[in-house]
Amino acid sequence: MDAEEIARLSDAKLIDCYLNRVDNPGNIFNSENVLLNYLPHLFIQIFLVVVATRVMFGILKPLHQPHFVAELLAGFMINIYIPIMDDTPFGMALSAKGILGFETISQLGVIYYVFVTGLEMNLDTLLRARKKASTIAIVGTIIPMILGFGIYFLVEKSIIKNGEFNKISAYLLWSLVVTITSFPVVAHILSDLKILYTGLGRIALTSATINDFINWAMFIFLIPLIINGKRGIVSVILTIVFSNFCYFVLRPPLNKILEEKTEENEWDLYQLSYVLVGVIACATVTEFLGTHSVVGALIFGLILPRGKFTEMLIEQSEDIGSGYLAPLFFASIGMRSRVVPILHENLFLAIYIMILLICAKIVSAIIATRFYGMPIRDGMALGVIMNTKGILSLIILNIGWSRKVVSGEAFTIMVFSIFFMTVVVAPVINVMYKPRVTYEQNKLRTIENLKVDSEIRVMACVHNVRQAIGMIHILEAWNGTNVSPLRVFGLQLVERKGRATALLVAQIDQQQQSSSLQNGLQSGDQLSEKNNYSSNHINNVFEEYSTNNANTLVENLVAMSSYSTIHKDIYNLALQKQASLVILPFHKQNTAEGTLEVTDPGFKVINQNVMQDAPCSVGIFVDRGHHTSLFKTKMRILMIFIGGPDDREALAIAWRMSKHPWTRLTMVRILLCGKVAEVDSKGYSEGGGLLSTILDTEKQKELDEEYVNSFRLTAVNNEDTITYAEREVHTGEDISELLNELDKVGYDLHILGYGRGRNSLVLTNLLEWADCPELGVIGDMLASNSFGSNSSIFVVQQYGFGAVDFKKSHCIKAKCQNDDDIEALFPKAE
Structure with missing residues (x-):
C-alpha cells in the first residue's frame, strides 16, 4: 500500500x-522499532491514566468510593466526547500505536487483579455459611438473572440499532452481568462506612462472598459456551480437569514448600517473581483451553496458602499490580464507552434501564430476607449492597464487546450502569443504616456507675501476640463471680493496606470462635494447625485465659481498617457489645534493658483518637513485661488518687480488682495543698466539656469525698488485703519525691486516672510538657525512662466528662517555663 x-x-x-x-x-x-515508535505513546497514555486515576480517587475519597470507581471514571473523563470538537480532549494522546501496547499491559493488570481476588477468597466459607446468607446469595443470583433477560429485551428493541446482536449469547452475557456482586468491593465499602462488623455487615459480606463464588463458577461454565457455542463444552471439561489437577495434585507440595520458606524468612523479591510467573503460566493454560486467562489466575490464587505468605506477597506486589497495572484495564473499559452520545440520544430510556437493573438485586434481597423476618429497610439495604459490581462484570462485558456478542450501545449502557450502581451504594447505605442510632440507649456505661450484680464487659484491643499476653496480665486481676461475671472481647486491630485482603478471613474467624464458645470446643488449636500466623495465636491466648478463669467469657473479634479511621470501628464494636471499658495497649514496649521503646507511632494516634470520642470509659495499659500468672503469685496494686472523675473511675476498677483473692491493693490519696492547689478555672471550663460547666471545684471535692469514704468503710475496714493512706503535697517537688518513694516499694501495677477535673493550675500547665499526653501528667512521669520505674501502669479515662483534645494547646511553653516547679517536677520521657 x-x-x-x-x-x-x-x-x-x-x-x-x-x-x-x-x-x-x-x-x-x-x-517497526518499538522503542522509537510505540514506547513513547504507551508511556504518555499510562502517565495520563495514572494521573487521572489519582485525581479522581482524591475527589471521591470523602464519598467512600472504591478504587475501581475512580479508575473507571478516569477512563470516562479521558475519553469523554465533546460535540464541539467532534473528538475527545485527549484524542492526540490516544493514538492507535499506543493503544495496542496499552491494551496488552492492561490484560496483565486484570490477570494480577483476579489473582489477588483468588487469594482473598476462601472456599471454606461455603461450608460454614449460614442459611440466611446462603439464601440471600442464591436468590440474589436467580431472580436478577431472570429479570436480566427481560431488561436486555428492552435494550435490544429500543436502543440497539444493529439487529445482528440479537442472539441468545447476548441475553446470557447480559443476565450474567446483572447477577454479579463483587465481595472485595463490598468489603471495602462496608469497612469505610464502619458497618462491617454489624449484623448487616456480616450478612452482606458473607452473602457477597457466596454470590461472587457462584458468579465465577457461572463464568467458567457459560463464557466458553457463549463464545464458542457447542465447542465450548470441551473447554469447560478441560478447565474442570485442570482445576482438579491444581487443587489435588499441585496444591499440597506447593503449599508445603511455600510455608516452609515463609517460616524460615527466606523469601526475596527475586524468588517472589517465580510466584507471579506461576500466575502467568496458569493464565496461559486456561486461555489455551478456551476459557479465559483470568480463570487460571483465579485458580492459582485459590490454591496458594493463606496467612503470612499471602500478606507478604500482596504487600510486595501491591504497588505495581493494583497501583499501576490494574487501573489500566478499568480505564480501558471507560475509554471504550462513549457515554455522552448514548445518553444524549436515549437519556430517559437509559435512566429507566439503570433503575430496572438496580431494582433486580433489591427485589431479590427483600424476598429472601422476608423469609427470616428481617425488616424491609434491612432487605433494601442488602439489595443496594449486593448491587456492588467489580472487575468480573467488566471482564464479561469486555469479552462480549471484543467478540461482538453485544453492541457498542448495550456495552456503554451496562458499563455506565455498573458505575452508577456502585457509586450510589456508599451514600445510600450511609443514610439508611446508622448503627449509632441503634445503640444510643447503651451510653453512659462506666465501671463506677455499674450495679454490684451487673455483668462487666471489657474490650481488650491488641495489635500483636506480645500485647495479647501482656493484656492477660491485667485482665486476670478482674474477679469474675457468679453474681457479676466478666465478659472480655479480645479485639485484634489490623491495619488495612491497599485492597481488602484478609477481611473475609477475619469474618470467618469471628464465626468460628463464636461457634466454639457455644459448643465448648477448643477450636483455637485447630486453627493454629491450619494457619500458623499471628491472628490465631492471639485467639489462642484469649481462649486459654477464658479456660483458666471461672465466670469469665471471651469472644474474639477482628477490626481491619486504616489506622486513621480504625478508632471508629472500636466505637461501633464497643457500642454493639455494650462494653463498659475499652483497654488499649501503650505504643511503647518494654525492652531487655528495662526501658520503653516505640513499637509503632500509629498506635499512639489510635489511642488518642479513641480517647477523644469513646462511647465508654477508656484505659491505656503500659506493659512492663510482668507476665506471671495470678495463680502462681500475688499481684501488688497501687492506686494513686488525687481527685476528679477519672480518678474515681480508676478507684472503681481497683476496688473491683481488690476482690480477687490473689491481689493486694494499696490506695494512696494525694492531698493537694499550698501552691499545687491553686485553681485553674479557665482550663477547667474550657477543657472539661458540658459536665465541667455544671460541677464546680467544690462539687468535685464532694463527689471525691463521698466515693473515697464509701471505699474506706466498705472495703478497707472489711478486707485485710486493702490498705489506705493519705499524703499531703505542697509543691511540685513533693509530688515527684512521693512518687519515687512509692515506686521503691515495688508494686506490680499502678492504677491512676487521666486527671480531668482536678482543677490544679500546676498540673494543668504540666500537661503541656508531657511526652505522652494520653497518659496524663502523673502517668507520663511514671512511664518515662528517666523515672526508672519497673511497674506496669494503667491509666483510666471515665466516659461522660467530655472528650480530650490532644491537638489543642492549653498553654504556651514559654509561659510554662515561668513556673519554677515545672522543669523540676517531671523529666522528659525519651
Missing part, C-alpha cells in the same frame, strides 16, 4: 491505519 492510496482511504474514512516502516530486515523482527 503506497502513500497515495493511504491518503485516499483515510480521506474516505474507510479505514484507520498508519505507515509501517520496517527497521529490522530479519524475518522474526520484521516490524
Whole structure:
C-alpha cells in the first residue's frame, strides 16, 4: 500500500491505519522499532491514566468510593466526547500505536487483579455459611438473572440499532452481568462506612462472598459456551480437569514448600517473581483451553496458602499490580464507552434501564430476607449492597464487546450502569443504616456507675501476640463471680493496606470462635494447625485465659481498617457489645534493658483518637513485661488518687480488682495543698466539656469525698488485703519525691486516672510538657525512662466528662517555663 492510496482511504474514512516502516530486515523482527515508535505513546497514555486515576480517587475519597470507581471514571473523563470538537480532549494522546501496547499491559493488570481476588477468597466459607446468607446469595443470583433477560429485551428493541446482536449469547452475557456482586468491593465499602462488623455487615459480606463464588463458577461454565457455542463444552471439561489437577495434585507440595520458606524468612523479591510467573503460566493454560486467562489466575490464587505468605506477597506486589497495572484495564473499559452520545440520544430510556437493573438485586434481597423476618429497610439495604459490581462484570462485558456478542450501545449502557450502581451504594447505605442510632440507649456505661450484680464487659484491643499476653496480665486481676461475671472481647486491630485482603478471613474467624464458645470446643488449636500466623495465636491466648478463669467469657473479634479511621470501628464494636471499658495497649514496649521503646507511632494516634470520642470509659495499659500468672503469685496494686472523675473511675476498677483473692491493693490519696492547689478555672471550663460547666471545684471535692469514704468503710475496714493512706503535697517537688518513694516499694501495677477535673493550675500547665499526653501528667512521669520505674501502669479515662483534645494547646511553653516547679517536677520521657 503506497502513500497515495493511504491518503485516499483515510480521506474516505474507510479505514484507520498508519505507515509501517520496517527497521529490522530479519524475518522474526520484521516490524517497526518499538522503542522509537510505540514506547513513547504507551508511556504518555499510562502517565495520563495514572494521573487521572489519582485525581479522581482524591475527589471521591470523602464519598467512600472504591478504587475501581475512580479508575473507571478516569477512563470516562479521558475519553469523554465533546460535540464541539467532534473528538475527545485527549484524542492526540490516544493514538492507535499506543493503544495496542496499552491494551496488552492492561490484560496483565486484570490477570494480577483476579489473582489477588483468588487469594482473598476462601472456599471454606461455603461450608460454614449460614442459611440466611446462603439464601440471600442464591436468590440474589436467580431472580436478577431472570429479570436480566427481560431488561436486555428492552435494550435490544429500543436502543440497539444493529439487529445482528440479537442472539441468545447476548441475553446470557447480559443476565450474567446483572447477577454479579463483587465481595472485595463490598468489603471495602462496608469497612469505610464502619458497618462491617454489624449484623448487616456480616450478612452482606458473607452473602457477597457466596454470590461472587457462584458468579465465577457461572463464568467458567457459560463464557466458553457463549463464545464458542457447542465447542465450548470441551473447554469447560478441560478447565474442570485442570482445576482438579491444581487443587489435588499441585496444591499440597506447593503449599508445603511455600510455608516452609515463609517460616524460615527466606523469601526475596527475586524468588517472589517465580510466584507471579506461576500466575502467568496458569493464565496461559486456561486461555489455551478456551476459557479465559483470568480463570487460571483465579485458580492459582485459590490454591496458594493463606496467612503470612499471602500478606507478604500482596504487600510486595501491591504497588505495581493494583497501583499501576490494574487501573489500566478499568480505564480501558471507560475509554471504550462513549457515554455522552448514548445518553444524549436515549437519556430517559437509559435512566429507566439503570433503575430496572438496580431494582433486580433489591427485589431479590427483600424476598429472601422476608423469609427470616428481617425488616424491609434491612432487605433494601442488602439489595443496594449486593448491587456492588467489580472487575468480573467488566471482564464479561469486555469479552462480549471484543467478540461482538453485544453492541457498542448495550456495552456503554451496562458499563455506565455498573458505575452508577456502585457509586450510589456508599451514600445510600450511609443514610439508611446508622448503627449509632441503634445503640444510643447503651451510653453512659462506666465501671463506677455499674450495679454490684451487673455483668462487666471489657474490650481488650491488641495489635500483636506480645500485647495479647501482656493484656492477660491485667485482665486476670478482674474477679469474675457468679453474681457479676466478666465478659472480655479480645479485639485484634489490623491495619488495612491497599485492597481488602484478609477481611473475609477475619469474618470467618469471628464465626468460628463464636461457634466454639457455644459448643465448648477448643477450636483455637485447630486453627493454629491450619494457619500458623499471628491472628490465631492471639485467639489462642484469649481462649486459654477464658479456660483458666471461672465466670469469665471471651469472644474474639477482628477490626481491619486504616489506622486513621480504625478508632471508629472500636466505637461501633464497643457500642454493639455494650462494653463498659475499652483497654488499649501503650505504643511503647518494654525492652531487655528495662526501658520503653516505640513499637509503632500509629498506635499512639489510635489511642488518642479513641480517647477523644469513646462511647465508654477508656484505659491505656503500659506493659512492663510482668507476665506471671495470678495463680502462681500475688499481684501488688497501687492506686494513686488525687481527685476528679477519672480518678474515681480508676478507684472503681481497683476496688473491683481488690476482690480477687490473689491481689493486694494499696490506695494512696494525694492531698493537694499550698501552691499545687491553686485553681485553674479557665482550663477547667474550657477543657472539661458540658459536665465541667455544671460541677464546680467544690462539687468535685464532694463527689471525691463521698466515693473515697464509701471505699474506706466498705472495703478497707472489711478486707485485710486493702490498705489506705493519705499524703499531703505542697509543691511540685513533693509530688515527684512521693512518687519515687512509692515506686521503691515495688508494686506490680499502678492504677491512676487521666486527671480531668482536678482543677490544679500546676498540673494543668504540666500537661503541656508531657511526652505522652494520653497518659496524663502523673502517668507520663511514671512511664518515662528517666523515672526508672519497673511497674506496669494503667491509666483510666471515665466516659461522660467530655472528650480530650490532644491537638489543642492549653498553654504556651514559654509561659510554662515561668513556673519554677515545672522543669523540676517531671523529666522528659525519651
